[in-house]
Amino acid sequence: MSERKPASIRQLDALVDRLASGVSAQRAKQLRMVAGMFGRAMDREVFPSSTSTRVARLFTTPVLQQFWALAVAGELRHRPEDVGKPLPLATQRTVRSCLVILAEAAVPGREVWLPTLGGVEPKPVVSPREQLLLYRKLADMAERGPWERDGTALSADDRARLLAMVGVVLDSGARSRELEQMRLDDLVDGGSAIRVVRRPQNATHLPLRVGVWALREGTQVAVRRWLGVRERLVADVEGAKTALWVSLRARGMRRDGVERSWPAGVPLGTYGIQSAYARGITALNWVMAGEFGWSPLPGRLEQLGRAVRAGLGEEPPRRVDRPRRLPGRPRVPLSAERVARAQELLEDPAVTVDEVAAAIGVSLETLYAQVPGVRDRPRSRGRG
DSSP states (O other): OGGGSOHHHHHHHHHHHHHHTTSOHHHHHHHHHHHHHHHHHHHTTOSOGGGGTOGGGGGSHHHHHHHHHHHHTTTTOSSGGGTTOOOOHHHHHHHHHHHHHHHHHHSTTOOOOOOOOTTOOOOOOSOHHHHHHHHHHHHHHHHSOOEEETTEEEOHHHHHHHHHHHHHHHHHOOOHHHHHTOBGGGEEGGGTEEEEEEOOTTOTTSOOEEEEEEOOHHHHHHHHHHHHHHHHHTTTOOSOOOBSSBOSSOEEEEETTEEEEEOTTOBOOHHHHHHHHHHHHHHHHHHHTTOTTOOOOOSSHHHHHHHHHHHHOSSOSEEOSSOOOOTTSOSSOOOHHHHHHHHHHHTSTTOOHHHHHHHHTOOHHHHHHHSTTGGGSOOOOOOO
């Protein structure tokens, strides 16, 4: 029956198949559920006719709003006997989370409309007092040896990256997308402050806001530790080595009978940063359980950042008059050989942007800026 589906739905199904290898089995099932909901919405012919041709058109504001209204009302349920039963709140959250993942892959770099779940606006989960206690522990934790408790352990490298990341978020309220875009030269004033490019959420008409946030002493210690680890990790990586947050281990993937591999030290994407935080914080909370003054940190990076932003407000302690060069503007021209290699890889529709960047040893910033055709391709959801 797949041949009868509109092209945009076939493309969405193929996108989910690619994403499935990088997420849990449960999340893959949820993504397929949402793709099925889009298909049933197309069958109702409620979307503009142009929506049927390209998957990107499923993620325009009018289409997403119409989709969400039908989904919440229960009109896109799979079983006929359940059609018309409104979706419970938990399922709405799941659908919204899947929309975030699908949009990032289908229209990378584009801000899309996302629903706000009425009456359930998340509340800060880390109080100011808990933040102060954590600040005091950061330096001490950065000095400690590998953590282990009842078989759960964090390696020294995992610990260094996690504590630096947590410290930066606690001091700046940075979101995962903002962490992804951080470069070494965003550490300013000798590493005592960090520059953050603040990207308004669901408000593409608003300008980017660039500010510098002071890093407290505990964060500075943690960041210095991480920079030492990072220098070792990127030693054998070719091309630009500017990303602040990089992967810890080499990894590989077999797709369509072809083995692909990435070395340690590759820049982390948004999903890689979220996964690294969630994995590390789960182990950290278990290892630190019972220690005086320790309160478990939230399992999702956005929960931590939201609590911090609520206390910091919108304005940083001081603004930057001249922002650094933003993504999309090249720093160092790519050689003709690298551009040709990237275009050769892009001829394979199964190859994603992250895979191309890793294969030619450049950052995503450089790839997007200097290789034609990249922006139309999905990002893989790499893990740290």
